[in-house]
Amino acid sequence: MCYKEYRVQNAPAAAYYIPNFITQNEEEYLMQQIYAAPKPKWKELAHRRLQNWGGLPHPKGMVEEPIPSWLQEQMDKITTLRAFEDKIPNHVLVNEYLPGQGIMPHVDGPMFYPTITTINIGSHSVLEFYTPLQLHEEMEQSRSLSMRNIGSLLLEPRSLLILKEDMYTSYLHGISQVTQDTVTQDMFNFEQCTPMLGDVLTRGKRISLTIRHVPKVLKAKLVFGRAR
Numbered sequence: 534m535c536y537k538e539y540r541v542q543n544a545p546a547a548a549y550y551i552p553n554f555i556t557q558n559e560e561e562y563l564m565q566q567i568y569a570a571p572k573p574k575w576k577e578l579a580h581r582r583l584q585n586w587g588g589l590p591h592p593k594g595m596v597e598e599p600i601p602s603w604l605q606e607q608m609d610k611i612t613t614l615r616a617f618e619d620k621i622p623n624h625v626l627v628n629e630y631l632p633g634q635g636i637m638p639h640v641d642g643p644m645f646y647p648t649i650t651t652i653n654i655g656s657h658s659v660l661e662f663y664t665p666l667q668l669h670e671e672m673e674q675s676r677s678l679s680m681r682n683i684g685s686l687l688l689e690p691r692s693l694l695i696l697k698e699d700m701y702t703s704y705l706h707g708i709s710q711v712t713q714d715t716v717t718q719d720m721f722n723f724e725q726c727t728p729m730l731g732d733v734l735t736r737g738k739r740i741s742l743t744i745r746h747v748p749k750v751l752k753a754k755l756v757f758g759r760a761r
């Protein structure tokens with residue numbers, strides 16, 4: 534199977550959405566492993582908390598760290614879909630969102646270019662997309678965010694999302710800080726999802742596993758210091 538079969542037709546180039554990419558058992562297993570991590574593995578942010586696996590990405594390069602097998606299994610499945618073409622993913626960001634939490638619109642930048650893949654577990658969420666500000670608008674009072682919204686993707690639990698091309702490089706993505714979402718035609722992929730138009734979905738605790746390929750890696754240097 535190739536990821537290209539799952540293209541979201543109504544979205545700009547290019548989004549791919551795979552419902553039920555993992556089973557309920559796999560979802561529970563991932564949850565267990567994520568919550569088995571020691572407390573310092575969590576980094577607390579204002580509106581979410583996260584775990585970083587595989588090394589700390591840095592513009593100068595990432596010093597790679599071993600990835601646990603419970604994550605590697607899922608990364609291998611994504612590799613099989615050829616989501617990273619001839620590359621293999623080497624980094625995972627685990628984000629936890631409570632109902633009402635989200636993430637500000639942003640682009641992921643050059644460090645992970647050209648592919649973002651995300652496994653969703655626990656609850657649904659809605660990823661919103663926005664046109665970037667034009668150069669002249671950065672000086673003026675910019676257009677409101679809602680005017681820049683071009684649509685969204687409904688991310689069901691156990692699904693996999695793949696973003697490439699303009700959906701990676703050009704449009705901003707973010708998650709609104711709300712506790713409920715209504716299924717509308719603004720959701721590019723609603724036809725690929727189980728809920729029906731008009732359904733109101735209440736958010737629960739959602740975990741996203743953002744799996745990416747960091748091209749620039751540094752080999753860990755062995756430094757021999759003299760013992761004092």
Ligand SMILES: O=C(O)CCC(=O)C(=O)O
Nearest residue numbers: 626628636641651741743
């Ligand atoms: O949780 C998500 O699906 C989005 C996370 C995200 O955009 C990021 O970590 O860059």
Ligand SMILES: [Fe+2]
Nearest residue numbers: 639640641706
């Ligand atoms: Fe992002």
